[in-house]
Amino acid sequence: MSASPPAFSDVVSALEVMHCSEFWHWTAESNPFEVVVGAILVQHTNWTNAERALARLRLAGILEPKLLAGLTDKEIEELIRSSGEYHTKAKKLRAFLCLIARYGSLEALLEEPVHKLRDQLLDTWGIGEETADAIVLYAARQPAVVVDGYTRRLFGRLGLGPSPSDSYREWQAYLKAELPESVQELAAFHAFVVLHAKKLCLARHPRCSDCNLASRCAFANDPPLPP
Numbered sequence: 001m002s003a004s005p006p007a008f009s010d011v012v013s014a015l016e017v018m019h020c021s022e023f024w025h026w027t028a029e030s031n032p033f034e035v036v037v038g039a040i041l042v043q044h045t046n047w048t049n050a051e052r053a054l055a056r057l058r059l060a061g062i063l064e065p066k067l068l069a070g071l072t073d074k075e076i077e078e079l080i081r082s083s084g085e086y087h088t089k090a091k092k093l094r095a096f097l098c099l100i101a102r103y104g105s106l107e108a109l110l111e112e113p114v115h116k117l118r119d120q121l122l123d124t125w126g127i128g129e130e131t132a133d134a135i136v137l138y139a140a141r142q143p144a145v146v147v148d149g150y151t152r153r154l155f156g157r158l159g160l161g162p163s164p165s166d167s168y169r170e171w172q173a174y175l176k177a178e179l180p181e182s183v184q185e186l187a188a189f190h191a192f193v194v195l196h197a198k199k200l201c202l203a204r205h206p207r208c209s210d211c212n213l214a215s216r217c218a219f220a221n222d223p224p225l226p227p
C-alpha cells in the first residue's frame with residue numbers, strides 16, 4: 001500500500017538533517033566567475049569532470065573574464081577538455097564572455113534585477129533555464145529556483161509535484177509556491193536535493209533503508225515492478 005506523501009516542509013527538514021554537514025561546491029563566498037564557468041562546464045557531465053577543468057583554468061591563472069577572453073578557442077578547449085563536449089563548451093564560454101564585455105564587467109551584469117538578468121542569460125547561446133537559474137542563485141546571489149533531473153526524481157518518488165516529465169516551468173512554479181524567497185535557503189535547498197540524489201536517492205538501487213523519508217515515500221513503500 002502507498003504511504004501518503006510527506007508535507008513539503010518535512011521533506012526540506014529531512015534533507016537538511018541528512019545532508020547539512022556535507023560538502024557543496026558553491027557557497028556564499030564562491031567567486032562569481034568561477035560559479036558561472038562551473039555552471040557551463042558541468043552541463044551534461046558530473047561535477048568531478050567540471051572541477052577538473054576548473055582546476056586547470058585556475059592553475060593556468062586565467063579564471064578572470066578578461067584573461068580568459070584573451071585565449072583562443074583552441075586554447076580554451078585544451079584547458080577544459082576533461083569536462084567533455086569541449087568544442088561546444090568553449091563556444092558557450094565565449095558567448096558568455098561577450099555578454100560580460102557588453103556590460104563592461106561581470107559585476108555590472110550580475111547586479112541587474114533578477115528578471116532582466118535571467119532574460120539576458122537565456123538570450124546567451126548555450127545557456128538554458130537550469131544553467132541560468134544556477135547563475136542567478138549562486139553567482140549573482142539573487143533568488144532563483146533551480147530545477148534539475150535530481151529534483152524531478154526525488155520529488156516524483158515521494159509522490160509530490162508535477163509529473164517528472166512535465167516542463168521546467170511547471171516544476172519551477174510548484175517549487176516556488178513552496179519555498180521561501182531567501183537566497184540562502186534556496187541555495188541550501190538545491191544543494192541538499194543534489195546531495196540526496198547522489199548519495200541516497202540514486203537512479204538505480206536507491207538506498208532507502210538509510211533515508212529519513214522512507215516511511216512516507218511512495219517509491220520506498222511500493223516500488224515499481226522491474227520492466
Ligand code: SF4
Pocket residue numbers: 154157158200201202206207208209211212213214215217218219220
Ligand atoms: S526513501 Fe528511497 S526513493 Fe524515497 S526519497 Fe529516500 S532514497 Fe529516495
